[in-house]
Amino acid sequence: MPELPEVETTRRGLVARVLDARIERAIVRNRALRWPVSTGLEAAIAGARIDAIERRAKYLLFACERRGHLLVHLGMSGRLWLVANDEPPAIHDHVDIVLATGFSIRLRDPRRFGAVLWLPAGAPVHPLLASLGPEPLTAAFDAPYLYRVLRGRSAAIKLVLMDSHVVAGVGNIYANEALFEARINPRTSASRLGPARCARLVEAVRTILARAIEAGGSSLRDYVAADGKLGSFQDTFNVYGRDGLPCVRCGAPVRAIWQGNRSTWYCVRCQRA
DNA sequence: ACGCCCTCCTGTTGGC
DNA sequence: TGCCAACAGGAGGGCG
Numbered sequence: 001m002p003e004l005p006e007v008e009t010t011r012r013g014l015v016a017r018v019l020d021a022r023i024e025r026a027i028v029r030n031r032a033l034r035w036p037v038s039t040g041l042e043a044a045i046a047g048a049r050i051d052a053i054e055r056r057a058k059y060l061l062f063a064c065e066r067r068g069h070l071l072v073h074l075g076m077s078g079r080l081w082l083v084a085n086d087e088p089p090a091i092h093d094h095v096d097i098v099l100a101t102g103f104s105i106r107l108r109d110p111r112r113f114g115a116v117l118w119l120p121a122g123a124p125v126h127p128l129l130a131s132l133g134p135e136p137l138t139a140a141f142d143a144p145y146l147y148r149v150l151r152g153r154s155a156a157i158k159l160v161l162m163d164s165h166v167v168a169g170v171g172n173i174y175a176n177e178a179l180f181e182a183r184i185n186p187r188t189s190a191s192r193l194g195p196a197r198c199a200r201l202v203e204a205v206r207t208i209l210a211r212a213i214e215a216g217g218s219s220l221r222d223y224v225a226a227d228g229k230l231g232s233f234q235d236t237f238n239v240y241g242r243d244g245l246p247c248v249r250c251g252a253p254v255r256a257i258w259q260g261n262r263s264t265w266y267c268v269r270c271q272r273a
Numbered sequence: 274a275c276g277c278c279c280t281c282c283t284g285t286t287g288g289c
Numbered sequence: 290t291g292c293c294a295a296c297a298g299g300a301g302g303g304c305g
Contacts, residue, residue, distance in 0.1 A: 003298060034281075034301090058299075076299055077283075092283080111282045113299060128301090155276060164300075171298055220298065221285080260277075263296085 002074045004058060004136070004169030005212035006223050006231065010080050011055045013226025014105065017082055022100040023048050023064070030094040034075060034115040037095070041118045045070055045097070057132050057168035061119075062097075068120040070097075071128075075113030077222045081106060110222070132168045136205050141167055143199035150190040150198060157193060158186035159260050161205070170205060172262050173218055173240050178204040180239045185271045186264045187257070211236075239265040 002010070025046050031037040038044075048064035055061070060080070062070040072080060082103045089096070090108070095116055097105040107116065119126050133149075134140035146167075153160045160166055161175045170178070179186050181204035184197060193201065217223060217231030224230060238248050242265055243256035252269035 006298075032282095034299090073299085075282095076297065078298095109282095110284065111297090111299095113281065153275080159276085162299090173298060218298075223298070261279085262299095 002058065002078065002217070002223050003171035003174055004055075005174070005209055005215075005233065006217035007055055007058045007060060007074065007169070008213050009217040009225050009231060010074075011053050011060055014060075014080070014082075015053050017226060018050055018099060018101070018103070018105060019053065021050050023050065024098045024100050027096040027098060027104075028094065028116075029089065030112070033094065033109065033112050034073070035117065037116045038118055041070075041116070044068065044118050044120070050099075056129055056135070057164055058171075059129065066121055068118060068123070071115065071117040071119055071126070072107065073115040075109055075111060075115070077111040078107060078109035078114035079222055079224050081224055081226050081228050105226075108222075131165055133164060133166045134168065136167050136169060136209055141202060141205070143195060143202050146202055147193070147195050147198040150193050153190040155190060156187045156259055157184060157190045157201075158264055160190040161201075162262075167205070169209075173237075174205070174208050174212065176240045176265055177238060178208045180267060180271060181208055183270050185273050186259065186266050188273060239267060241265065 023045050026042045028037050044067060045064050048067055050062055051065055052063040058073060060072045064070060083106045085098055085102055085104050092110040093106055093108045095107040149166055158175050158179060161170055182200040184201060212218060212233040215231055215233035216225055216229060218233040219230040220234055239254050242254040245254050247254055247267035247270055250269045252267055254265050255268050257264050
């Protein structure tokens with residue numbers, strides 16, 4: 001699924017094309033996503049102007065005038081892009097936001113782990129958003145913060161880094177790549193990272209995410225940007241998916257292990273501890 | 274509160 | 290070629 005860089009790339013592509021556009025109507029072909037798409041969604045957004053498109057963690061938030069926000073999460077297999085209004089839907093094209101510009105924002109999500117929720121203005125902050133950790137590319141995510149949080153966590157650093165309550169938006173690809181960048185073993189207990197390694201990890205997460213956004217994200221299977229273009233960060237993976245290949249830094253083999261039902265890759269020499 | 278495991282769903286890939 | 294198991298970018302929920 002799209003992680004932070006893919007969602008951010010999607011956001012930027014949409015901002016360039018649909019900001020200030022008027023929503024004519026919504027078409028929901030399948031309401032059975034991660035949570036049911038509310039039956040009131042169509043009426044809630046019909047006729048509204050898209051005033052802003054924001055991102056929090058891996059959530060996209062479309063500001064619909066004073067009415068509220070349309071929240072979209074892409075799950076594991078979601079993509080959100082623009083099609084002409086008369087483009088016929090394919091299987092798994094569950095939602096269209098039909099715009100007055102002649103284009104529609106289309107959501108395709110074969111696995112249906114994604115979400116489309118309506119957040120009315122004035123409602124309390126949605127629980128999904130309320131408990132998120134800081135954005136990794138803001139000043140709130142710094143070494144003292146990370147050190148403070150990790151002290152109380154005995155689980156493996158890779159798993160903690162992927163916990164959105166610790167830091168928002170870091171998924172499997174970028175957790176692997178950031179730990180390589182910071183030369184930290186993914187199995188190391190988070191509580192064993194001192195201030196210096198926390199500082200390195202903060203910088204690594206920022207660097208990797210910024211580079212990935214520059215590259216338009218990573219396209220492995222499903223992901224495309226709002227304009228249909230593929231990302232290219234997958235071409236510069238240092239460890240992700242590189243089981244048995246030589247480390248680009250030292251030549252030692254990259255090893256694959258399992259952590260929490262997810263794949264992890266790391267260099268057996270560069271990331272010894 | 275935390276750690277660990279399971280779950281939702283479909284498509285693709287690789288081994289036999 | 291076909292069948293089947295394993296695996297895939299997420300993350301909430303239940304349990305101990």
